Amino acid sequence: MKYQEFFSITIEHSYFSGGPADLIVYPEEKTRKLLEKQGFLLKRTGTGIKVLLPMRDNNRVFPVLTADDLFAFHVLPTSGTVREFTDISEIEEDNMILFTNEGLDIGTIELIKSETVKEEVFQNFPALAKIEIKGNQITTDVIGTPPVYKAIFDSKSIKWKYYLLSKSGATDIAVETRGDQLQFNELEIGNNSLDPIITSLRLNFPDTKIAVFESSVAIPLSSKSIKDIKLIQRDSVTQTDSILMKHLPNPSIYDQGIQIIKIK
Incomplete structure (x- = not known):
């Protein structure tokens, strides 16, 4: 049949x-x-x-x-x-x-x-x-x-947050993606920050500069990683950008969307 x-x-x-x-x-x-x-x-x-x-x-x-x-x-x-x-x-x-x-x-x-x-x-x-x-x-x-x-x-979707640690005190840094597919904003960190991760990092790395960047929106979890998330440093004198890291790792739900990264 x-x-x-x-x-x-x-x-x-x-x-x-x-x-x-x-x-x-x-x-x-x-x-x-x-x-x-x-x-x-x-x-x-x-x-x-x-x-x-x-x-x-x-x-x-x-x-x-x-x-x-x-x-x-x-x-x-x-x-x-x-x-x-x-x-x-x-x-x-x-x-x-x-x-x-x-x-x-x-x-x-x-x-x-x-x-x-x-x-x-x-x-x-x-x-x-x-x-x-x-x-x-x-x-x-x-x-x-x-x-x-x-x-x-x-x-599920979750906001990504990068905690960047630098002993050199890198300034004027930013997190950018190819074609601005995602946007990351630097968060203000006060001396009396209530963020427990900030408190812990300050205790463990007292002489380290900490910068925090958070995605502007919650990002859906995916088996396919998002590439070309770059950490750049801007030179206000020469008006040029230098790449500190070509690709920041994608946070996972198991990390609660958080990545702690040491940079030079």
């Missing part, structure tokens, strides 16, 4: 530069029974799943589905790291993300995001999200192209 695509679900996560890693899409038991009843096939892809329907006499025959025909899947992490960089800040503690096509405009492929009660566990890791596709709301475009639904996860 020949099969043709009915609909597909693609998982996107802004943390990953390529396809999402450590995430699998798994159907609920009721959905597995519905697939069997309708004669559908479930095919896994590199980014999600496809649901295939049988063809009769080389013709694609759409099944008659009602509001009770629900295709439900869980997005399950295969490691504990995915949850650490996924933004769930707007989700209640005992809930998880819910994606659905209910109320989706025709032609729209990004599933509507809300939340639902946590359920399902895979290798001791609770499900990251649930996807519900209402059977009676699966629509094709005017030429019959099957819908490709997208479940999009956002990564």
